[in-house]
Amino acid sequence: MFLAAVAAASTSAPEHAGGLPMAAPILFHLGPLVITNSMLVAWIVAALLIIGAQLATRKIKAVPSGAQNLAEWVVESLLSFLTDILGAALAKRTFWFLATLFVFILGLNWFGLLPGVGTIGYGEGEHWYHLEMVRPFLRGANADLNLPLAMSLVFFVLWTYWAFATNGPAGVAKHIFGSKGDFAGIVGLLMALVFLAVGVLEVISILIRPIALTFRLYGNVYGGEVMIDAMMSVVPWLSWLIPLPFYFYELLVGAVQALVFCLLCAVFIAMMCRHDDEHATEEGGHH
16 A cells, blocks of 8 residues: 555554664666665765755855855865864865765765655555555665665775875885884894784774774664654654654764764874874974
8 A cells, every 4th residue: 555644653563563674675676776765865865965066156256155155164164174184185185085975974864854754655554544664765875784885885995095095005014014113133023023913903903994984874873763763653643742852863963973984084094194294294384
């Protein structure tokens, strides 16, 4: 039974009683391509951000106002934030990706809180006023593991490129396995073995980073949606009122998670690509 309606909590369908499913429901197929409701949200948010950027920069003014003023404030704030972590040269080199990550994740997180996302779609039930949501048209994109994983893997590929482009193969190996001090004799040999072991742990840490980024973002967003879904089920006829405080909380969480994802990516880049001599040069320039 097709119905575009707000889904009320129901215990008549045990397979859906657990709340938000972990797997995003499939809406339709485009040939071999499977389109899920979370993919649709990602496309909508991307389109809205592109259109918004075009409108904000369509008529550039020397004294910005309105959308241009907001766009410039976001860009300048993010660039200043990333420059403090990466340094001016590295921040400009990576800004296009890190800023896009932040704005895209923020847009996805906040879009997922709009009324109707996750609550309008295909419903099943004996009565029109008491339905169980089977397949919502829209779902928070970061509440689907696939998108956070995709963004994390793209970052890992770019991080690898930036690491080798900045340091070269020998520099990357020295950074990971090289001794961090000048030691001679037997002490130098022992320290070389120690730093070799530390390098192995560092390689494991590098390989785990995409997984950590993925589950940090996915877990927080998915957990927030499950919490709101549970609050809507406490008293069905007050499902519009009880979750309101949690919506405001999730607005904050959505912004924090976007910032944390961007921040961690910047820190990982700085750990490999920003060197002490660059720090000293920049500090000397400021003085």
